[in-house]
Every structure is written in structure tokens, then in C-alpha cells.
Amino acid sequence: MLTNRIKPILCALAFLLGSPSFAHSETVAIKAGRVINTETGTVETDQVIYIHDGLINQMGKNIVIPKGVRVIDLSNKTVLPGLIDCHTHLTDETSLDPIIELQKTAAQKAFESIPYAKRTIEAGFTTVRDVGTYRAFVDLALRDAIARGDVVGPRVYGAGCYVTITGGGGALTGFAPDVKLPFDLEYGKCDGPWQVRARVRELAHRGVDCIKVIATGAVLTHGSNPGAQEFTFEEMQAAVDEARKFGLKVAAHAHGTNGIKDAVKAGVASIEHGTMLDDECIALMKAKGTYLVADVYDDEFIQGEGKKRGMPKDFLEHDANLGQIQRDNFAKAVKDGVKIAFGTDAGVFPHGDNAKQFAWQVKYGQTPMQAIQSATISAADLIGKLSELGSITPGKKADLIAVSGDPLKDVTVLEKVQFVMKDGKVIKQ
Secondary structure, three states: HHHHHHHHHHHHHHHHHHHHOOOOOOEEEEEEEEEEEOOOOOOEEEEEEEEEOEEEEEOOOOOOOOOEEEEEEEEEEEEEEEEEOOOEEEEEOOOHHHHHHHOOOOHHHHHHHHHHHHHHHHHOEEEEOOOOOOOOOHHHHHHHHHHHOOOOOEEEEEOOOOEOOOOOOOOOOHHHHHHOOHHOOOOEOOHHHHHHHHHHHHHHHHOOOOEEEEOOOOOOOOOOOOOOOOOOOHHHHHHHHHHHOOOOOOOEEEEEHHHHHHHHHHHHEEEEEOOOOOOOHHHHHHOOOOOOEEOOHHHHHHHHHHHOOOOOOOHHHHHHHHHHHHHHHHHHHHHHHEEEEEOOOEEEOOOOOOOHHHHHHHHHOHHHHHHHHHOOHHHHHOOOOOOOOOOOOOEOOOEEEEEEOOOOOOOOHHHHHOOEEEEOEEEOO
């Protein structure tokens, strides 16, 4: 009888010890031909990267690999830290018109995002900041599914929704005024400093990782003027102040000059797009240490594929003159020393094409090393995870990618990532 009673206990114990949360993590040694050191901006050759328990344990030339340790041979590859995209929309993709949100349920949006996440990490982006979705909290559901291991994808830091004024650049617009939207499609709407504070408090309570405010009008919103300021300085200041209490940073969507200035003065961590920034904006950003996250690639998709696929006329008109203005101002910001973090607006163009932006950042003023640093160490600093991400450094998460060729000579080789590891686990080889 005693044996019969003990058997189920022993079986349960064996199950627990064999489950992922109780099992010992694999130790891995990677032989790397070339390693890009994003902290020093140098290249180190013939390195051994020793990984244990999902973290980088050590790296060097003369590390002895013990017998029995799994070895991954990347001795003919260039190895980099996992890339970080600070401006994605993982639950959307090239929908052309946000009104399509009314034709889909939240469940549909969630399931559709699964392949987007997979394509993103297989492209070498092991971490993303997801800066808003029309359907509130679908991004957080995807984040949590990835974290649980239910879905393959990058580590996600999500905003939960767009925090926007009524009828603003982050609102779902373009339908009759008597149409009543469901709760999750207008969750982020708020007007006045106290409503802004209330919305930020609610978002913090629901577990967001950052706050996204829409400071100016938007390109891909009906009835919007991208250059017009929407939130007032007082409203943006309220968002920043309230977010800071919860340990959250604020990203500000801002195309227009005045909106950029007030957002920077209010203390946001980053300006997203930054299309019409001028000398005063640049000086303010440098003084405040504000990051510029400029999607200098996606105009190619909007003006090319967008037109072919029937993107609404007003969206194309909004965008027509802004692409080159943004790129020229990006070049000026780079030249003048504004901090740059990599962000693509992926979702406007297909997920997985994120690395196409590197060539454009190089074309408009950055060196290949600077462009790589913008998507590694600088991006990690912006999202507040510099102690965990952004470089191949002992103690940091074992997020690594590898490519053939030398991205410092031809940055486009980053568009063909051949090896991806996240948290010490091989995703692509």
C-alpha cells in the first residue's frame, strides 16, 4: 500500500525535474571567427563565447572548452549581439487602411501576429519595442505568449495602445460619426492632463513596458495633418511625469516641429519619426539626451508597394513630400551628434524586412558601425535594458546572430542573417 501511495509522488517529482523550469540549462560554446564589439566599436577575431543558463559567461581567445560541452562552429561567420528594433507594430502588417480593424476581431489580430513574430526573430531581431496597436493589449498578449514559449518570437516591450487625443493621429478615424467603436479600439483616447494621467495609470496597472503618446498628426490616419501638434505641452508633461512614477519611459510619435519641441521639453525618452525637426529641435534633443528613432526606410514601401496595393489617396498625399525631408533631417541629426536608436515602423512594411533600414541609415550619414550600434547598444539603452542587452558581454543575455561576410564593409549582409540565438537557445541555424 505504501508503494502504491509513493508511486504517484515519484512520478510527479520526475515530471517536475524534467520540465523546462526545473531542468539544468545547456552550456554552449560558440567558436566565432569575427565578433563585433558594440561597446568599443571594434572587431575581435577568433573568439570563444561561453554560454551558460541563457547568459554569456565569458568570451576570449584562449578559453578551454571542456569535454561534453556543445560546440557551435561559427568560425567562418561574423557574430553580433541580437538586433533590437525600437519601433515595430507586431500585430499589424501592410493593412493599407486602419479601417480594416473594424473587420477583424482581437482574436484574429492575435493569431495573425504569430508569423510576424517568427519572421522578425528569424531576421535577427531578438528584441523589439512594440509602440502601439489600435486594439488595446493585443501586443501584450503576444509578448506574454512569446515569454511563455507558446509562440516563437522576439522579446517584446509593449506599449499596450496609442495614447492620443480624440480624433488624433493614434485614433481610428475615417468612418461615420454615429459609429460607436468597441472599448479596445478607443482605449487610448484622452483629452486634458488629468485624463492623460488616468490613462497612463491604467496602462501601468495593466503591465505595459512603455508609454506611446501621439504628439502630432500622422501620415497613415484619415483626416490627420502630420505637421500639426495635437497633445499640448501640459498633456505631454503629465504623461511623462506619471510614467516616471511607474518606472516607464515615454516615446513620442512626432512629425511636426512644434510637437517635437514640446515633447522633448516635456522629457520624453525618444522622438519617433522626427520628420520636421529643425536646429532648435536638434539642440534641445542633444541637451536632454533624447533619442531619435527615425523610420528612414519605410517610405520606399509606402510610395512603391503602397501605391500598387491601393493605399488610400490621403495617406499617399500625407507621405509624398515627407520622406526626403525626414531623411535629410536624419542626416543633419547624425552629423550634429543626436543619439540615434534603430526603429523601422515594421508593420507598415512586411515584418522580417527590418534590416533593410541599415542601408538607408548608412546612406544618410551613419557609418556601418554606428548603424549597428543604433540597433544594439543604443537601442538597449533607450528601452532601459543596457545591463541585459545590446552587446556580447559577460552577464548579459545570450542573444547572438551571425552573418556571412563583413557588415562593416557591406551593411546589407545584415539582411541575410544565418544564425539566431535568444536566451542561449538556437532559433535559426
